[in-house]
Amino acid sequence: MREVAVISYAQTPKVRDAGAKNDVELVMEAVHGALGNAGITNKDIDFTCSGSCDYLGGAAFAFVSAVDALGAVPSIAESHVEMDAAWAMYEAWMKIQMGHIDTALIYGFGKSSHCEMRNIPTLQMDPYYYQPLWPDTVSIAALQARALLESGKYTEEDFAKVVVNSRKNAKNNPNAQLSGDYTVEQLLAEPTFVSPLRKHDCCPVTDGAAAIVLATREKAEAWCKRPAWITGIDHRIDAHNLGTRDLTVSESAKLAAEKAGVKKGKVDIAELYAPFSHQELILKEAMGLDDSTVINPSGGTLAGHVFMSCGLDRIGEVADRIISGEADRGVAHASSGPCLQQNLVTVLEG
Template structure:
């Protein structure tokens, strides 16, 4: 395997609703920040890969507008995934692994605010015969999974509130957070349910934002990172697995996809999720944190979502990519040596991507 690492990460602030900018205008300053920070020019980038979803935008091929933010003339080499941009990072990482180039720029743009009622959008990701026609509430599958988890007796509603309190408190230090603050667990538990056992604060707040990663290979990565006073966060492993689409066909209390992806990533990286310092988890719901921590086998001392995580800001298809960026940033600035990033897609943690990252002595 080639050494492929994250050398830059930038994101815009998570906003509940950006009514000023089009897709390109949200993205352009974020791309400029990432590119400028490592001292390269647009022409140095060999490959672009992005993630967004037309159902959030309401227009077919909506992402084409975002290409205005990368300068696609003269023509560039680029690709797009119709899902969270963490999978765009996976594609770019694979592309670099194949030796197709040395520098790739990955961006995610998510606009959760454009649909007037998110419940009109959420069912479009479901089985079209048995699930979508019922138009379930958008939190329905998370509510079921949380209920099933609590029924095992390993996690309590208070545990969920503690995840929220810790996440929102950590987000106070995150200038990009959409939601943050210090909350007493008892106050959180006094709030009404939106989809029992989940309360509003147990669900990630939808919003608008963009995120950008620059990936580079080998010595090029070391040089670029050094230009910014950083070290590369080497992506030592990436693996993703998907569960079957009908939630009634799987045990919702067990994340087998995460277990498999983590096992394979461990083999690839040479170290396991139990040996990392920081984990950025794509927790669109509070209950996902204890489930993921258990499935990954994280050590109790692991710092989870120091950014506040998705509970502090969830710009749809940029949210998973931000996890990768946040995890990498802590290696780039020498805070930690090993980190894990998780991204998810589909209802009830159906599809999961695990990345293991590592820094080297400099």
């Protein structure tokens, strides 16, 4: 296997509303940031891959206008997944493994502020049986949270602890949307939103973009003092029909973590794509993480959730901490679909 590292990561601030900025303007900020951090230009990139969702913008081909941010003249080798950009990174990583290319730029973007974010993921559901019932994304997550409480494994207090931890960690993250000092008691005193979830159990609506650069050993070492090497990467999917799954566990996250080799060494940090507090508990268990691992040092998804680049953000947040020497080995997780249906796990090492 060829050695590949994340050598650079840039993100736009995780704001509730990016105002007048359009997709192209957000992508330019992230892409220029990632290239700039590495001291390279788009001419140094062999392959570009992105992740985005047409339904956020209410028109087909959101990713097409984003190409205007790349300087793709003359033409570039490029591809796009209608998935979180973490999967775009997987496609690029695969392409590097083929041996044809040495570097890749990956970006994701989403402007959720100007659409009905709570209803967009409803369109992911089985179009014949579930979608016509319009179950919104929070309600679907609440079903899972309820199942988890009923299983007796966790309590609402455990959910609140996840939020306390996220808000506390986010205080050190200048890009976070939500941060601060809270107590479990304070949070539990809040009313429920979609029972048993409270508003703080749900990730915020966020606008933004993120980009990373991948490189093979020779270039990674030339462009980065301490590259974050990808030593394992895998993704798996569970059944879509919620009725056939045990919602209190994540089989696909467990399998992806095993295949990616999460347990092959000590995990200093983990960034988990858990849009709802209870999902962090499910993921932690599935991936075999214990209290020796700092979970979501950036504040994670509850501190800012750019739909379509949140998974790439997790990879970037882990990579940044390895590049800076803050951590030696970390795990980044990305998810897609209702109740964590699909999961991608990346292991990064210094």
